[in-house]
């Protein structure tokens with residue numbers, strides 16, 4: 758069977774990583790979609806042509822959003838133009854057979870997802886992320902490299918967990934919350950709040966990633 762052909766939204770340095778994740782997963786990356794800077798459309802990045810997100814794709818074409826923020830907004834833009842979802846799971850990731858992985862999720866190398874966890878649509882799990890068992894990762898959330906989210910955690914929509922940060926078991930992290938790199942979260946985090954440090958404490962008032 759020929760490899761599935763996909764496109765990746767994003768043309769910056771992180772796109773280079775996502776291209777490699779996709780190729781390692783046996784996908785054929787045909788091009789990139791530039792969702793932010795129209796001046797880049799028509800050019801080339803990482804050896805691939807750059808397309809306008811508004812150009813209607815051929816029927817059934819899929820795209821993965823590789824950019825590190827505003828993932829859901831960009832996903833909606835692509836969906837409006839007719840792009841389907843491409844899900845990328847690096848072959849070195851260990852995903853429990855009882856875990857559910859949503860549409861358009863990107864999972865990097867050496868990620869582990871535990872039993873009966875749920876990774877919401879368009880979430881991004883960077884290199885070496887650990888997700889415990891019975892944990893829910895909200896739609897469009899970003900877990901940066903080395904983040905460790907324990908079992909029974911509920912992470913809201915579009916939350917961000919910084920590099921190497923840990924979230925202890927059973928906690929709730931609200932929509933749009935930001936956990937700074939290296940933080941150790943031992944209490945629930947309210948929606949939109951940024952926490953940092955060990956143990957993690959709220960840094961400012963409202964924060965939106």
Ligand SMILES: CC(C)(COP(=O)(O)OP(=O)(O)OC[C@H]1O[C@@H](n2cnc3c(N)ncnc32)[C@H](O)[C@@H]1OP(=O)(O)O)[C@@H](O)C(=O)NCCC(=O)NCCS
Pocket residue numbers: 883901902918919920936937938939940953954
């Ligand atoms: C939390 C974060 C978003 C803050 O960025 P910022 O708003 O630009 O913050 P600043 O750098 O202006 O720092 C503001 C204050 O917070 C402190 N701070 C910043 N990041 C911190 C962290 N991770 N832990 C503890 N304190 C931190 C700074 O030292 C500074 O303190 P000061 O005011 O006493 O000097 C960022 O540091 C972070 O952790 N991002 C996650 C990055 C990540 O995982 N990237 C992955 C790329 S692959």
